[in-house]
Amino acid sequence: STIVVGAPGADANEGLAYVYTRASNGWQTANEPTVLAGHDTVAGNEFGHSVAISQDGSVIVVGAGFAAAGGTQRGTFYVFDRAAGGWQNQPTPYETTSASGSADYDRLGSSVAVSPDGTYIAAGAAGYSSSVPLTGQGGVYVWSYNGTALSAAGSGLLTASDAGNEDGLGSSLAMPSDGLIYAGAPYHPGNGGPGAVYGFSSESSAEVG
Secondary structure: OEEEEEEOOHHHHOOEEEEEEOEOOEHHHOOOOEEEOOOOOOOOOOOOOEEEEOOOOOEEEEEEOOOOOOOOOOEEEEEEEOOOOOOOOOOOOEEEOOOOOOOOOOOEEEEEEEOOOOOEEEEEEOOOOOOOOOOOOEEEEEEEEOOOOEEEOOOOOEOOOOOOOOOOEOOEEEEEEOOEEEEEEOOOOOOOOOOEEEEEEOOOEEEOO
16 A cells, blocks of 8 residues: 655655555545655765565665765665654654675665565665675675664675676565565676576575576
8 A cells, every 4th residue: 555666866866765655545546645865865876776665564765875875885775664644744764874894886775675564674785895806796784673773683794605796686685574585686697697586594595596
């Protein structure tokens, strides 16, 4: 009954996101959307480059993968909680601007995902590079969320064991449960594809396609 749509090119690529709620008589007369914006976004951040919403519609995450975040395109994401009266009441975001070991061009927020109950959030850093000469292989960060604060979950950045140059792991994400994440690497095994999908669980990780 709730849709969130990113508009990363709005306002000179500062970006916006729109939240639509289905009315009692359907989408054709849906309520006027709530407009979400980052409280500190500037031109070029592309707030809305990625969006995700929890299954019950109570938590929305918006990525701004090109935000400076203390460097150059380190990226960030914003978490919004639905107000008591609904999304039409402009919510206040909880926002994080850094990830452990963040570096220029990591582009955290390239993709975002939320677990069904909103208690876990994943964000892709598709530009992450571990070392020279291996660059741009990408990775995924995971946080737990208690409604007011984010806490790093797991042992750190999720990466592929067979990563290649410019794989872009974390370009897309899905989190169907608290303990399972799927992450796309569109250019694996490097230098153009054909691509792969990796599944990470709380127990293990594997390439699944």
